Amino acid sequence: xxxxxxxxxxxxxxxxxxxxxxxxxxxxxxxxxxxxxxxxxxxxxxxxxxxxxxxxxxxxxxxxxxxxxxxxxxxxxxxxxxxxxxxxxxxxxxxxxxxxxxxxxxxxxxxxxxxxxxxxxxxxxxxxxxxxxxxxxxxxxxxxxxxxxxxxxxxxxxxxxxxxxxxxxxxxxxxxxxxxxxxxxxxxxxxxxxxxxxxxxxxxxxxxxxxxxxxxxxxxxxxxxxxxxxxxxxxxxxxxxxxxxxxxxxxxxxxxxxxxxxxxxxxxxxxxxxxxxxxxxxxxxxxxxxxxxxxxxxxxxxxxxxxxxxxxxxxxxxxxxxxxxxxxxxxxxxxxxxxxxxxxx
Amino acid sequence: xxxxxxxxxxxxxxxxxxxxxxxxxxxxxxxxxxxxxxxxxxxxxxxxxxxxxxxxxxxxxxxxxxxxxxxxxxxxxxxxxxxxxxxxxxxxxxxxxxxxxxxxxxxxxxxxxxxxxxxxxxxxxxxxxxxxxxxxxxxxxxxxxxxxxxxxxxxxxxxxxxxxxxxxxxxxxxxxxxxxxxxxxxxxxxxxxxxxxxxxxxxxxxxxxxxxxxxxxxxxxxxxxxxxxxxxxxxxxxxxxxxxxxxxxxxxxxxxxxxxxxxxxxxxxxxxxxxxxxxxxxxxxxxxxxxxxxxxxxxxxxxxxxxxxxxxxxxxxxxxxxxxxxxxxxxxxxxx
Numbered sequence: 001x002x003x004x005x006x007x008x009x010x011x012x013x014x015x016x017x018x019x020x021x022x023x024x025x026x027x028x029x030x031x032x033x034x035x036x037x038x039x040x041x042x043x044x045x046x047x048x049x050x051x052x053x054x055x056x057x058x059x060x061x062x063x064x065x066x067x068x069x070x071x072x073x074x075x076x077x078x079x080x081x082x083x084x085x086x087x088x089x090x091x092x093x094x095x096x097x098x099x100x101x102x103x104x105x106x107x108x109x110x111x112x113x114x115x116x117x118x119x120x121x122x123x124x125x126x127x128x129x130x131x132x133x134x135x136x137x138x139x140x141x142x143x144x145x146x147x148x149x150x151x152x153x154x155x156x157x158x159x160x161x162x163x164x165x166x167x168x169x170x171x172x173x174x175x176x177x178x179x180x181x182x183x184x185x186x187x188x189x190x191x192x193x194x195x196x197x198x199x200x201x202x203x204x205x206x207x208x209x210x211x212x213x214x215x216x217x218x219x220x221x222x223x224x225x226x227x228x229x230x231x232x233x234x235x236x237x238x239x240x241x242x243x244x245x246x247x248x249x250x251x252x253x254x255x256x257x258x259x260x261x262x263x264x265x266x267x268x269x270x271x272x273x274x275x276x277x278x279x280x281x282x283x284x285x286x287x288x289x290x291x292x293x294x295x296x297x298x299x300x301x302x303x304x305x306x307x308x309x310x311x312x313x314x315x316x317x318x319x320x321x322x323x324x325x326x327x328x329x330x331x332x333x334x335x336x337x338x339x340x341x342x343x344x345x
Numbered sequence: 346x347x348x349x350x351x352x353x354x355x356x357x358x359x360x361x362x363x364x365x366x367x368x369x370x371x372x373x374x375x376x377x378x379x380x381x382x383x384x385x386x387x388x389x390x391x392x393x394x395x396x397x398x399x400x401x402x403x404x405x406x407x408x409x410x411x412x413x414x415x416x417x418x419x420x421x422x423x424x425x426x427x428x429x430x431x432x433x434x435x436x437x438x439x440x441x442x443x444x445x446x447x448x449x450x451x452x453x454x455x456x457x458x459x460x461x462x463x464x465x466x467x468x469x470x471x472x473x474x475x476x477x478x479x480x481x482x483x484x485x486x487x488x489x490x491x492x493x494x495x496x497x498x499x500x501x502x503x504x505x506x507x508x509x510x511x512x513x514x515x516x517x518x519x520x521x522x523x524x525x526x527x528x529x530x531x532x533x534x535x536x537x538x539x540x541x542x543x544x545x546x547x548x549x550x551x552x553x554x555x556x557x558x559x560x561x562x563x564x565x566x567x568x569x570x571x572x573x574x575x576x577x578x579x580x581x582x583x584x585x586x587x588x589x590x591x592x593x594x595x596x597x598x599x600x601x602x603x604x605x606x607x608x609x610x611x612x613x614x615x616x617x618x619x620x621x622x623x624x625x626x627x628x629x630x631x632x633x634x635x636x637x638x639x640x641x642x643x644x645x646x647x648x649x650x651x652x653x654x655x656x657x658x659x660x661x662x663x664x665x666x667x668x669x670x671x672x673x674x675x676x677x678x679x680x681x
Binding site for chain 2: 100102106107151152154160161163164165167168169170171172174175176178181182183190193194196197198270272273319321322324325328329332333335336339340
């Protein structure tokens with residue numbers, strides 16, 4: 001069996017390769033994700049059997065179950081899924097862009113920028129609708145990334161400078177976040193702390209609709225630009241040589257990362273390490289060609305956040321432990337393992 | 346490389362100037378603030394104590410604060426030189442390396458789960474946290490063929506910081522009682538610290554300062570490279586171990602007293618090298634003095650910027666340090 005199937009159309013002029021293995025894996029993952037969504041929707045203080053969950057989803061069956069499923073649990077679970085997808089894809093792009101397997105939006109300061117803006121919003125604009133927090137976080141992420149990009153610019157942006165400047169700016173953002181938290185009254189402080197820990201608790205359909213467009217627009221766009229990232233991984237010289245507008249596309253792709261990571265952080269808070277973890281698992285299974293990597297990384301990201309939220313919801317009942325704590329607890333040791341594994345590169 | 350003070354005489358004069366500057370800043374720190382007092386009141390507070398508010402403020406708040414700022418600043422300046430020498434990395438600093446995060450995490454853990462409140466215990470806990478985080482980052486950064494590259498160290502530090510801070514946030518979300526106590530540490534400040542804070546860690550700091558100055562000559566040799574140092578009969582592994590221990594002692598004690606204060610250790614050694622060159626014996630003494638100047642000045646400025654409130658000191662040093670970090674990152678990488 002050949003590794004790729006190819007598709008060619010004359011009108012519109014379009015051709016692409018489909019990695020068979022990635023296709024099979026993606027289908028398996030989609031099934032797995034769906035199963036987790038249904039299972040997770042059923043579990044909780046009130047148990048609903050998977051079949052009844054499906055019935056409720058289609059608007060038939062027990063009205064009580066419908067209420068719990070459609071109004072309470074499903075929005076939260078969908079937000080977890082979408083946040084995970086966005087973070088996974090953002091991480092996949094960023095790692096390839098920076099050509100370093102240890103990069104991810106939370107390490108190079110993008111999440112830090114979102115944190116400052118969100119915490120500033122929570123602590124300084126008390127009383128303004130919480131629906132604006134995602135917007136603030138998103139703008140924060142975008143502005144800080146722009147700042148990092150500008151500061152790392154010196155006849156173009158090299159991946160190495162991007163990481164180092166990102167880490168530096170990231171610590172400045174941490175300092176500002178701390179400042180805001182310390183200066184705020186205590187009841188707002190704990191609210192900000194919960195946001196910083198990363199949680200999908202209390203998500204509504206409004207939140208689902210906040211993040212959905214970003215995922216729907218930017219994940220396909222990322223897949224379209226996958227070729228460009230693939231070429232860039234060969235190095236700036238090679239990419240320029242084969243006619244890739246390296247700096248233009250690098251900037252564009254960085255903006256995709258911001259759009260995805262920013263919207264994810266906006267609704268889910270500072271959930272860490274998913275952007276790092278998901279692409280790695282995906283790369284192990286489908287290799288590092290971006291066309292295959294992006295969808296699988298997204299699906300793994302979704303699965304990770306779904307599971308982390310499920311554990312956080314059930315393991316310490318009645319306490320609802322924020323997702324971010326579980327992703328960090330798994331992600332940080334994994335990061336250390338990666339650093340160890342890639343020690344020769 | 347341009348050196349501001351190439352001659353020994355100039356170096357001595359510069360040091361005297363710095364010490365004068367420290368005394369001058371201490372004077373400002375003690376006398377001015379939300380409540381302005383006079384030098385006379387400050388002297389009276391110790392010689393002719395009458396129990397007025399001003400005298401109490403000076404004795405209980407201002408003098409401890411100034412002394413802690415000097416001690417912490419000097420220690421962080423020295424730690425920066427030690428770390429940058431040991432890792433041969435111009436970006437090394439306790440904040441970037443996750444040492445601050447490790448120490449703060451352990452302190453938060455102790456407050457939350459073991460109800461530890463005694464100052465002398467804080468120091469030991471901070472040492473433990475600093476050691477765990479520092480060693481992990483160092484080992485991770487040093488693995489592999491090219492050794493301690495700035496990129497690997499920075500990433501390892503960022504990862505440890507991310508790990509510790511998310512676990513810290515987790516604990517604080519679950520346990521709100523600890524929140525208020527702990528926020529005090531997280532910001533990094535010398536305000537409101539009692540003199541006992543300083544005296545309880547002073548022995549460790551003293552050992553750290555003297556030890557650092559004692560090994561400065563050997564460190565000069567180590568800077569020429571492991572092979573050269575070994576060739577000259579130096580026991581490099583032992584020296585590196587001792588250096589690591591001194592870093593943990595100084596950085597851990599500083600966090601225990603003042604919370605995580607970043608970027609002092611990054612900025613100061615660069616300025617010190619600019620002033621006196623690469624001889625570590627001078628660079629260390631100058632870093633200690635310059636660190637004290639920076640922390641004192643930042644602390645005074647932190648009081649004045651948002652009067653009558655105060656900016657946390659850790660925020661001030663970050664605001665000064667980050668542009669510097671970016672500058673070093675850009676410069677250091679194009680030279681390659």
